[in-house]
Amino acid sequence: MMKIGFVGLGNMGAPMARNLLKAGHALQVFDVSASALQTLVEAGAQAAASPKAAATDVEYVMTMLPAAAHVRSVLTGDDGVLAGIARGVTIVDSSTIDPASVKAFAALAQQQGNAFVDAPVSGGTGGAVAGTLTFMVGGSASDYERVKPVLSGMGRNIVHCGDTGTGQxxxxxxxxxxxxxxxxxxxxxxxxxxxxxxxxxxxxxxxxxxxxxxxxxxxxxxxxxxxxxxxxxxxxxxxxxxxxxxxxxxxxxxxxxxxxxxxxxxxxxxxxxxxxxxxxxxxxxxxxxxxxxxxxxxx
Amino acid sequence: MMKIGFVGLGNMGAPMARNLLKAGHALQVFDVSASALQTLVEAGAQAAASPKAAATDVEYVMTMLPAAAHVRSVLTGDDGVLAGIARGVTIVDSSTIDPASVKAFAALAQQQGNAFVDAPVSGGTGGAVAGTLTFMVGGSASDYERVKPVLSGMGRNIVHCGDTGTGQxxxxxxxxxxxxxxxxxxxxxxxxxxxxxxxxxxxxxxxxxxxxxxxxxxxxxxxxxxxxxxxxxxxxxxxxxxxxxxxxxxxxxxxxxxxxxxxxxxxxxxxxxxxxxxxxxxxxxxxxxxxxxxxxxxx
Amino acid sequence: MMKIGFVGLGNMGAPMARNLLKAGHALQVFDVSASALQTLVEAGAQAAASPKAAATDVEYVMTMLPAAAHVRSVLTGDDGVLAGIARGVTIVDSSTIDPASVKAFAALAQQQGNAFVDAPVSGGTGGAVAGTLTFMVGGSASDYERVKPVLSGMGRNIVHCGDTGTGQxxxxxxxxxxxxxxxxxxxxxxxxxxxxxxxxxxxxxxxxxxxxxxxxxxxxxxxxxxxxxxxxxxxxxxxxxxxxxxxxxxxxxxxxxxxxxxxxxxxxxxxxxxxxxxxxxxxxxxxxxxxxxxxxxxx
Amino acid sequence: MMKIGFVGLGNMGAPMARNLLKAGHALQVFDVSASALQTLVEAGAQAAASPKAAATDVEYVMTMLPAAAHVRSVLTGDDGVLAGIARGVTIVDSSTIDPASVKAFAALAQQQGNAFVDAPVSGGTGGAVAGTLTFMVGGSASDYERVKPVLSGMGRNIVHCGDTGTGQxxxxxxxxxxxxxxxxxxxxxxxxxxxxxxxxxxxxxxxxxxxxxxxxxxxxxxxxxxxxxxxxxxxxxxxxxxxxxxxxxxxxxxxxxxxxxxxxxxxxxxxxxxxxxxxxxxxxxxxxxxxxxxxxxxx
Missing domain, CATH: 1.10.1040.10 (N-(1-d-carboxylethyl)-l-norvaline Dehydrogenase; domain 2)
Structure with missing residues (x-):
C-alpha cells in the first residue's frame, strides 16, 4: 500500500480519493474548499495545508483539477507540489487539459527529477464513485507500469496511449x-x-x-x-x-x-x-x- | 411461390432478382440494358419488352432504380407499370428516393386500386448477393404482412417503419x-x-x-x-x-x-x-x- | 407602344404591370386572384380569363410568379401561354427560379418559335413601385435588345448577363x-x-x-x-x-x-x-x- | 517633438518607426534582429540594447509585435519595458492581440503608474510605408487625446473605439x-x-x-x-x-x-x-x- 498526495476534491476527485482509501492507500489531501477537505478527512484521509504539504513525503501525487491554469498553479506555486515533492516521485494528473500544457508541465517536473504522467478519465461521476473509470495514460512504458497499480484502485481500464500527452x-x-x-x-x-x-x-x-x-x-x-x-x-x-x-x-x-x-x-x-x-x-x-x-x- | 414483375437490374437489382429466382419465384424482368436482361434470362427469368409487359399478369411488382425520375417514368410512362398492372397487385419500390415522391406515387397507384410500398434497403451489393439485406418498409400493417414473404427471399431483416414513405x-x-x-x-x-x-x-x-x-x-x-x-x-x-x-x-x-x-x-x-x-x-x-x-x- | 400579356399580379407583379400601363403600353392581365385582377383593370388593363387568353394576340408576354412549378403550369397548361401565343412573340419571365428550369422552358418555347428570356429583378417591392428595379437578363444579344425597351418601363438598370439562364x-x-x-x-x-x-x-x-x-x-x-x-x-x-x-x-x-x-x-x-x-x-x-x-x- | 521608445521592427514596425523619424521624433529602437536594428539606426534612430533600455528616459513607448506572448515578454521580462519606463509614460501597443491580454497588460502598467493603450492598425505594409494606416485606439478619452499626435505621424485615421481593449x-x-x-x-x-x-x-x-x-x-x-x-x-x-x-x-x-x-x-x-x-x-x-x-x- 502506498502513501499518496491528492490535490483536487471536486465532483470527480472526491470519489476517486475515497476509492484510493478503500483500496488501502494512505492519503494526504488538499482542496481550496474546507468542507470538501473535511469530508475526506472523515473518510480517513489526512488533511494537508497546501499542495506542497500534500506532496511532502509521499510515493505518488495525484491531481484532479478543472483546467490547465489550476494545474499550473498547483504545481508551480510557492506552496505548490513541485516545492514539496521528493526527487523520483511520480505525479499523475487526471485533469482534462491540453496536450501542450502537459508537455510543459512534464518538462518542469523532469528538471527536478519527477515524472509527470497525464491520465485523464472517462466514465463521469458515476464511474468515479463506482471505481469503474477508464484512465488514458500518457508516459513511458515504465511510467505506465508504475502508475497502473495506483490507478487500478479507481478504475477498470487503464490504457497506455503512448508518450507524455497522448492520454489527453x-x-x-x-x-x-x-x-x-x-x-x-x-x-x-x-x-x-x-x-x-x-x-x-x-x-x-x-x-x-x-x-x-x-x-x-x-x-x-x-x-x-x-x-x-x-x-x-x-x-x-x-x-x-x-x-x-x-x-x-x-x-x-x-x-x-x-x-x-x-x-x-x-x-x-x-x-x-x-x-x-x-x-x-x-x-x-x-x-x-x-x-x-x-x-x-x-x- | 409467386409470379413477380421486376424492373431495374443494376448492381443491386440483378442479384436481388436472382435471389428471388433461387427462392422459387417466377420472374418477368425488364431493364433498359439488353445485356443485364440477358444475364437474368440465363438465370431463369422471362424477359419482358417493357415495364408494362413485366407488370402484366403478376402478383407483385418490384422496382429497383437509381432515382425518383426513373421510378416516375417506369410507373407512369405509356409502357409503364401502371398501364399493365391488374387491380389489387402490390408494387414494392426498393429504390432510395425522397418521401414526397413516394407519397405521390402511392396516390397514383391508389387511384387504380394498387398499393405502392416503399422498401429501400441497406447492406450494399454484398448484402444483395448474399440475400442478407435489411428492408425498411413503409405502408399499412397489411401491406407489410403481404410483402414480407417476398422480401424475405432477398433479405434478413424486414422492418416495418410505419406508413407510406417512412421506409425512405x-x-x-x-x-x-x-x-x-x-x-x-x-x-x-x-x-x-x-x-x-x-x-x-x-x-x-x-x-x-x-x-x-x-x-x-x-x-x-x-x-x-x-x-x-x-x-x-x-x-x-x-x-x-x-x-x-x-x-x-x-x-x-x-x-x-x-x-x-x-x-x-x-x-x-x-x-x-x-x-x-x-x-x-x-x-x-x-x-x-x-x-x-x-x-x-x-x- | 406595345400590347403585352402579363401573368402574375402579386406584390411584385402588380406594381410592375401598373408601371407598364403608365409607360403607355396596353396590357392583357391574368392572375388566379380575382381581386388582384380587378385592381389592375381599374388601372386600365384588360382582364384575361386564362394565361392563354392573356397571351393571345400580343407582342410580348411577361410572367412574375412565385416558383418554377407555377411558371411551368402557366406556360404548359391546357390554358397556358404556349397554347395562346403567336409564333415569334417573346416571353420574359421575371420570376426567381432555377437556371435548369429556365433552360427547359426556353427549349419548349423554342420548339414553337418563341424566345424565352429570364429577367429576374432586384430592388424589392419598393423598386417595383418606384420603377427602379434592376433586371438581370439572360438571352441572346438580340433578345436583350428586343426586351430592353419594355423592361425600361419598370426598371432603371437593364443588365445583359449572357445566354439563357444567366439572369438567374x-x-x-x-x-x-x-x-x-x-x-x-x-x-x-x-x-x-x-x-x-x-x-x-x-x-x-x-x-x-x-x-x-x-x-x-x-x-x-x-x-x-x-x-x-x-x-x-x-x-x-x-x-x-x-x-x-x-x-x-x-x-x-x-x-x-x-x-x-x-x-x-x-x-x-x-x-x-x-x-x-x-x-x-x-x-x-x-x-x-x-x-x-x-x-x-x-x- | 517627442522622445519615443520603439520595440518591434518587422515588416510593419520598421516603416512605422521610419515615419516617426520623418515626423521629427527622436527614437530609441529595439529588435531581436540586429540587421533590423541597424537599418533603423541608419535612418536616424538610436539603438537600444533591450526593451528596458528603449523605454528608459522617453515620453512614449510604441510596441509592434507578432503575438500576445511577445508583448508579455517585452513588457514584463527582466529587461522589459516596465522595468525601464518612468512613471506617467504611456505605452501604445499596435500589435494585434486578444482583448483579454490587453486588459491584463493595462492592469500591470497601471500598477506602476503607466497607461497602456491598444492601437492595432489596418492598412497593411503598404499603409505602413505610406503613413496612411488606420489606428483603432482603446483607452480613456484623455489617453486618446494624448496618443493621437504621435499616431498621426504614422496614419491617416486615428479612431477612438472606447475603453481599453476596444481597439482590438x-x-x-x-x-x-x-x-x-x-x-x-x-x-x-x-x-x-x-x-x-x-x-x-x-x-x-x-x-x-x-x-x-x-x-x-x-x-x-x-x-x-x-x-x-x-x-x-x-x-x-x-x-x-x-x-x-x-x-x-x-x-x-x-x-x-x-x-x-x-x-x-x-x-x-x-x-x-x-x-x-x-x-x-x-x-x-x-x-x-x-x-x-x-x-x-x-x-
Missing part, C-alpha cells in the same frame, strides 16, 4: 467524435420526427444499422427512446453541455496548434455554445436536440 | 447520421495522428468508449486500423462517395421541405461534394479522411 | 453572397457588443475598412446603427427571411447540380432555416442577428 | 466579417463560373447590388476581375492567409471567452486552415477561392 490526445479526440456524433444523431432523430416516423422505430433501425453509435444506442437524445438515458429524465445527470463545450474547445485549440482543420468539430462547438448561451449549459449535452425540435413537438 | 425516412435519417459520423471519425482520427497518438490505439479507445460507432469500429477511415474496412484496401468496394452524396442530398432536400435545420448534415454534404468534385466520387465514402490528412502523412 | 445565375450568386455577408455582419456586430464596443463605433470602423459591405453600411442588422434599415424599425418591410431562404435553396440546389461545394452558403441556409422554423420567416433577413444576441442584450 | 475588439470584429465575406464572395464567384456566367459580368452586378463589399469590389478573388487585386497577380502581396487565420483565431477565442456563438466565423477559420495546411499560407487570403474552383477551370 485520446480523450480529446474521443470527445471530439462524441460531440459531433451526438449532434448528428440529434439532427437525424429530429428530422425523422418532422417527417413522421416513430422515434422508437427510427432508433431501432439506426441501432442495428450503419448509424449505430453510443449517442444513439446508449444515450439517445430523443426522450423515451432509451429509458436509462438523460433524455428520458429531463436531460439531467449525464455529461454536462458546458463540459462538452470545454472539451471541444480543447480539441479545436489543439487542432489550431497542429494546423489541422476540424470542420464539423468547429461547427458542433458553436452548436453547444448556442445552447450554453441560451442557459442550457448544465443540461446533459444530448439536449442539443432542442436546437432542432420545434417547441410544439418537444413540449 | 428511416433510410435517409440513418444515412444522414452515417455521413456525419464518418466525417466526424475522420476528423478525430486525423487530429489524433497530427497530435502524435498511434491510430490503432486511438481507435481502440474510441471503440470501447463513448466515441464508439460503426464508422469507427467497423469501417474506420484510417488505413490499417480495421483490416476488413475499405480504408485498408485503398478505399475500394464499399459505399461510394457519390452514393453518400446522393443520400445526403435527399436528407437536406427533405429537411428543406419539412422546414427543419440540419447544420452538420448540410456541412457534411459539402465535404463529400468537395471530395467528389476533386474526382474521388467512386471511392468509399470513408475516403473523406483525405480532406484532413496531410499528404506527407497520408502517403 | 446572377441573381442567385448575388443573393448567395448577400445571405452569407448579412449573417457574417450579424456575427461580427453581436460579438462586438458582447466584447463591449459601441455598435455605432464598430459599424463606423467596418464601413470605412475592409469589412465594408451593403449588409453593414446600408442594411446593418444592429438596431439603431442605420436609421433607414429594417433593423431600426423592428425588422419589418425589407427582404423577408423566407425569401432569402428560398434563394439560398436555389443556390445550393444549383450548386448540387453543378457539383460545386458551397460551405458557407449551406451553413447560412441552415441559420435562416432555424430562424424561419422559430417563426421569424416574415421578418427582414437581417433579423438573423437574433440568433447571436443574448435576449437580455437584445431586449 | 474593433480590429477582430472587422476581420471576422472580412474573413467570412471573402470566402462568401469566393463561393459566389466560383458557383457563377460553374454555372456559365462571365465572372466580370457577375462581379459587375454584385458590385452595384446588395452583394457589394470590399471583398468583391476592391479585392475580388477571381483573377482578372479587379486589375489591382492580389488575385490578378497570382495572389501575392496582399493580406496573407496565415494572418487572416491568426485573426480568425483571435475572434473565435474571444467569442469562446465571451460565450458567444460564431457559426460562420468558425467555419471560415477551418477553410483558411485547410488552405494553410495545403501550403498556401503565404498567399493572399483571397486565394481561398482555390478551394472552390475546379483545377481545370482555374488553370
Amino acid at each position: 490526445v485520446a480523450k480529446i479526440c474521443n470527445n471530439l467524435v462524441l460531440g459531433i456524433t451526438m449532434a448528428g444523431v440529434a439532427e437525424g432523430m429530429a428530422l425523422g420526427e418532422a417527417l413522421g416516423i416513430d422515434p422508437q422505430v427510427l432508433a431501432g433501425i439506426m441501432n442495428t444499422s450503419t448509424g449505430r453509435c453510443w449517442s444513439s444506442d446508449t444515450c439517445n437524445p430523443f426522450p423515451g427512446v432509451i429509458g436509462s438515458a438523460p433524455a428520458s429524465r429531463g436531460y439531467t445527470g449525464g455529461f454536462g453541455t458546458d463540459l462538452m463545450l470545454k472539451d471541444l474547445g480543447l480539441a479545436t485549440d489543439a487542432a489550431k496548434l497542429a494546423r489541422q482543420p476540424v470542420f464539423l468539430g468547429a461547427l458542433a462547438q458553436q452548436l453547444y455554445q448556442a445552447m450554453s448561451t441560451d442557459g442550457a449549459g448544465k443540461l446533459d449535452f444530448s439536449a442539443v436536440i432542442k436546437l432542432y425540435r420545434r417547441e410544439a413537438d418537444a413540449a | 425516412v428511416a433510410k435517409i435519417c440513418n444515412n444522414l447520421v452515417l455521413g456525419i459520423t464518418m466525417a466526424g471519425v475522420a476528423e478525430g482520427m486525423a487530429l489524433g495522428e497530427a497530435l502524435g497518438i498511434d491510430p490503432q490505439v486511438l481507435a481502440g479507445i474510441m471503440n470501447t468508449s463513448t466515441g464508439r460507432c460503426w464508422s469507427s469500429d467497423t469501417c474506420n477511415p484510417f488505413p490499417g486500423v480495421i483490416g476488413s474496412a475499405p480504408a485498408s484496401r485503398g478505399y475500394t468496394g464499399g459505399f461510394g462517395t457519390d452514393l453518400m452524396l446522393k443520400d445526403l442530398g435527399l436528407a437536406t432536400d427533405a429537411a428543406k421541405l419539412a422546414r427543419q435545420p440540419v447544420f452538420l448534415g448540410a456541412l457534411a454534404q459539402q465535404l463529400y461534394q468537395a471530395m467528389s468534385t476533386d474526382g474521388a466520387g467512386k471511392l468509399d465514402f470513408s475516403a473523406v479522411i483525405k480532406l484532413y490528412r496531410r499528404e506527407a502523412d497520408a502517403a | 445565375v446572377a441573381k442567385i450568386c448575388n443573393n448567395l453572397v448577400l445571405g452569407i455577408t448579412m449573417a457574417g455582419v450579424a456575427e461580427g456586430m453581436a460579438l462586438g457588443e458582447a466584447l463591449g464596443i459601441d455598435p455605432q463605433v464598430l459599424a463606423g470602423i467596418m464601413n470605412t475598412s475592409t469589412g465594408r459591405c451593403w449588409s453593414s453600411d446600408t442594411c446593418n442588422p444592429f438596431p439603431g446603427v442605420i436609421g433607414s434599415a429594417p433593423a431600426s424599425r423592428g425588422y419589418t418591410g425589407g427582404f423577408g427571411t423566407d425569401l432569402m431562404l428560398k434563394d439560398l435553396g436555389l443556390a445550393t440546389d444549383a450548386a448540387k447540380l453543378a457539383r460545386q461545394p458551397v460551405f458557407l452558403g449551406a451553413l447560412a441556409q441552415q441559420l435562416y432555416q432555424a430562424m424561419s422554423t422559430d417563426g421569424a420567416g416574415k421578418l427582414d433577413f437581417s433579423a438573423v442577428i437574433k440568433l447571436y444576441r443574448r435576449e437580455a442584450d437584445a431586449a | 475588439v474593433a480590429k477582430i470584429c472587422n476581420n471576422l466579417v472580412l474573413g467570412i465575406t471573402m470566402a462568401g464572395v469566393a463561393e459566389g464567384m466560383a458557383l457563377g463560373e460553374a454555372l456559365g456566367i462571365d465572372p466580370q459580368v457577375l462581379a459587375g452586378i454584385m458590385n452595384t447590388s446588395t452583394g457589394r463589399c470590399w471583398s468583391s469590389d476592391t479585392c475580388n478573388p477571381f483573377p482578372g476581375v479587379i486589375g489591382s487585386a492580389p488575385a490578378s497577380r497570382g495572389y501575392t502581396g496582399g493580406f496573407g492567409t496565415d494572418l487572416m487565420l491568426k485573426d480568425l483565431g483571435l475572434a473565435t477565442d474571444a467569442a469562446k471567452l465571451a460565450r458567444q456563438p460564431v457559426f460562420l466565423g468558425a467555419l471560415a477559420q477551418q477553410l483558411y486552415q485547410a488552405m494553410s495546411t495545403d501550403g498556401a499560407g503565404k498567399l493572399d487570403f483571397s486565394a481561398v477561392i482555390k478551394l472552390y474552383r475546379r483545377e481545370a477551370d482555374a488553370a
Whole structure:
C-alpha cells in the first residue's frame, strides 16, 4: 500500500480519493474548499495545508483539477507540489487539459527529477464513485507500469496511449467524435420526427444499422427512446453541455496548434455554445436536440 | 411461390432478382440494358419488352432504380407499370428516393386500386448477393404482412417503419447520421495522428468508449486500423462517395421541405461534394479522411 | 407602344404591370386572384380569363410568379401561354427560379418559335413601385435588345448577363453572397457588443475598412446603427427571411447540380432555416442577428 | 517633438518607426534582429540594447509585435519595458492581440503608474510605408487625446473605439466579417463560373447590388476581375492567409471567452486552415477561392 498526495476534491476527485482509501492507500489531501477537505478527512484521509504539504513525503501525487491554469498553479506555486515533492516521485494528473500544457508541465517536473504522467478519465461521476473509470495514460512504458497499480484502485481500464500527452490526445479526440456524433444523431432523430416516423422505430433501425453509435444506442437524445438515458429524465445527470463545450474547445485549440482543420468539430462547438448561451449549459449535452425540435413537438 | 414483375437490374437489382429466382419465384424482368436482361434470362427469368409487359399478369411488382425520375417514368410512362398492372397487385419500390415522391406515387397507384410500398434497403451489393439485406418498409400493417414473404427471399431483416414513405425516412435519417459520423471519425482520427497518438490505439479507445460507432469500429477511415474496412484496401468496394452524396442530398432536400435545420448534415454534404468534385466520387465514402490528412502523412 | 400579356399580379407583379400601363403600353392581365385582377383593370388593363387568353394576340408576354412549378403550369397548361401565343412573340419571365428550369422552358418555347428570356429583378417591392428595379437578363444579344425597351418601363438598370439562364445565375450568386455577408455582419456586430464596443463605433470602423459591405453600411442588422434599415424599425418591410431562404435553396440546389461545394452558403441556409422554423420567416433577413444576441442584450 | 521608445521592427514596425523619424521624433529602437536594428539606426534612430533600455528616459513607448506572448515578454521580462519606463509614460501597443491580454497588460502598467493603450492598425505594409494606416485606439478619452499626435505621424485615421481593449475588439470584429465575406464572395464567384456566367459580368452586378463589399469590389478573388487585386497577380502581396487565420483565431477565442456563438466565423477559420495546411499560407487570403474552383477551370 502506498502513501499518496491528492490535490483536487471536486465532483470527480472526491470519489476517486475515497476509492484510493478503500483500496488501502494512505492519503494526504488538499482542496481550496474546507468542507470538501473535511469530508475526506472523515473518510480517513489526512488533511494537508497546501499542495506542497500534500506532496511532502509521499510515493505518488495525484491531481484532479478543472483546467490547465489550476494545474499550473498547483504545481508551480510557492506552496505548490513541485516545492514539496521528493526527487523520483511520480505525479499523475487526471485533469482534462491540453496536450501542450502537459508537455510543459512534464518538462518542469523532469528538471527536478519527477515524472509527470497525464491520465485523464472517462466514465463521469458515476464511474468515479463506482471505481469503474477508464484512465488514458500518457508516459513511458515504465511510467505506465508504475502508475497502473495506483490507478487500478479507481478504475477498470487503464490504457497506455503512448508518450507524455497522448492520454489527453485520446480523450480529446474521443470527445471530439462524441460531440459531433451526438449532434448528428440529434439532427437525424429530429428530422425523422418532422417527417413522421416513430422515434422508437427510427432508433431501432439506426441501432442495428450503419448509424449505430453510443449517442444513439446508449444515450439517445430523443426522450423515451432509451429509458436509462438523460433524455428520458429531463436531460439531467449525464455529461454536462458546458463540459462538452470545454472539451471541444480543447480539441479545436489543439487542432489550431497542429494546423489541422476540424470542420464539423468547429461547427458542433458553436452548436453547444448556442445552447450554453441560451442557459442550457448544465443540461446533459444530448439536449442539443432542442436546437432542432420545434417547441410544439418537444413540449 | 409467386409470379413477380421486376424492373431495374443494376448492381443491386440483378442479384436481388436472382435471389428471388433461387427462392422459387417466377420472374418477368425488364431493364433498359439488353445485356443485364440477358444475364437474368440465363438465370431463369422471362424477359419482358417493357415495364408494362413485366407488370402484366403478376402478383407483385418490384422496382429497383437509381432515382425518383426513373421510378416516375417506369410507373407512369405509356409502357409503364401502371398501364399493365391488374387491380389489387402490390408494387414494392426498393429504390432510395425522397418521401414526397413516394407519397405521390402511392396516390397514383391508389387511384387504380394498387398499393405502392416503399422498401429501400441497406447492406450494399454484398448484402444483395448474399440475400442478407435489411428492408425498411413503409405502408399499412397489411401491406407489410403481404410483402414480407417476398422480401424475405432477398433479405434478413424486414422492418416495418410505419406508413407510406417512412421506409425512405428511416433510410435517409440513418444515412444522414452515417455521413456525419464518418466525417466526424475522420476528423478525430486525423487530429489524433497530427497530435502524435498511434491510430490503432486511438481507435481502440474510441471503440470501447463513448466515441464508439460503426464508422469507427467497423469501417474506420484510417488505413490499417480495421483490416476488413475499405480504408485498408485503398478505399475500394464499399459505399461510394457519390452514393453518400446522393443520400445526403435527399436528407437536406427533405429537411428543406419539412422546414427543419440540419447544420452538420448540410456541412457534411459539402465535404463529400468537395471530395467528389476533386474526382474521388467512386471511392468509399470513408475516403473523406483525405480532406484532413496531410499528404506527407497520408502517403 | 406595345400590347403585352402579363401573368402574375402579386406584390411584385402588380406594381410592375401598373408601371407598364403608365409607360403607355396596353396590357392583357391574368392572375388566379380575382381581386388582384380587378385592381389592375381599374388601372386600365384588360382582364384575361386564362394565361392563354392573356397571351393571345400580343407582342410580348411577361410572367412574375412565385416558383418554377407555377411558371411551368402557366406556360404548359391546357390554358397556358404556349397554347395562346403567336409564333415569334417573346416571353420574359421575371420570376426567381432555377437556371435548369429556365433552360427547359426556353427549349419548349423554342420548339414553337418563341424566345424565352429570364429577367429576374432586384430592388424589392419598393423598386417595383418606384420603377427602379434592376433586371438581370439572360438571352441572346438580340433578345436583350428586343426586351430592353419594355423592361425600361419598370426598371432603371437593364443588365445583359449572357445566354439563357444567366439572369438567374446572377441573381442567385448575388443573393448567395448577400445571405452569407448579412449573417457574417450579424456575427461580427453581436460579438462586438458582447466584447463591449459601441455598435455605432464598430459599424463606423467596418464601413470605412475592409469589412465594408451593403449588409453593414446600408442594411446593418444592429438596431439603431442605420436609421433607414429594417433593423431600426423592428425588422419589418425589407427582404423577408423566407425569401432569402428560398434563394439560398436555389443556390445550393444549383450548386448540387453543378457539383460545386458551397460551405458557407449551406451553413447560412441552415441559420435562416432555424430562424424561419422559430417563426421569424416574415421578418427582414437581417433579423438573423437574433440568433447571436443574448435576449437580455437584445431586449 | 517627442522622445519615443520603439520595440518591434518587422515588416510593419520598421516603416512605422521610419515615419516617426520623418515626423521629427527622436527614437530609441529595439529588435531581436540586429540587421533590423541597424537599418533603423541608419535612418536616424538610436539603438537600444533591450526593451528596458528603449523605454528608459522617453515620453512614449510604441510596441509592434507578432503575438500576445511577445508583448508579455517585452513588457514584463527582466529587461522589459516596465522595468525601464518612468512613471506617467504611456505605452501604445499596435500589435494585434486578444482583448483579454490587453486588459491584463493595462492592469500591470497601471500598477506602476503607466497607461497602456491598444492601437492595432489596418492598412497593411503598404499603409505602413505610406503613413496612411488606420489606428483603432482603446483607452480613456484623455489617453486618446494624448496618443493621437504621435499616431498621426504614422496614419491617416486615428479612431477612438472606447475603453481599453476596444481597439482590438474593433480590429477582430472587422476581420471576422472580412474573413467570412471573402470566402462568401469566393463561393459566389466560383458557383457563377460553374454555372456559365462571365465572372466580370457577375462581379459587375454584385458590385452595384446588395452583394457589394470590399471583398468583391476592391479585392475580388477571381483573377482578372479587379486589375489591382492580389488575385490578378497570382495572389501575392496582399493580406496573407496565415494572418487572416491568426485573426480568425483571435475572434473565435474571444467569442469562446465571451460565450458567444460564431457559426460562420468558425467555419471560415477551418477553410483558411485547410488552405494553410495545403501550403498556401503565404498567399493572399483571397486565394481561398482555390478551394472552390475546379483545377481545370482555374488553370
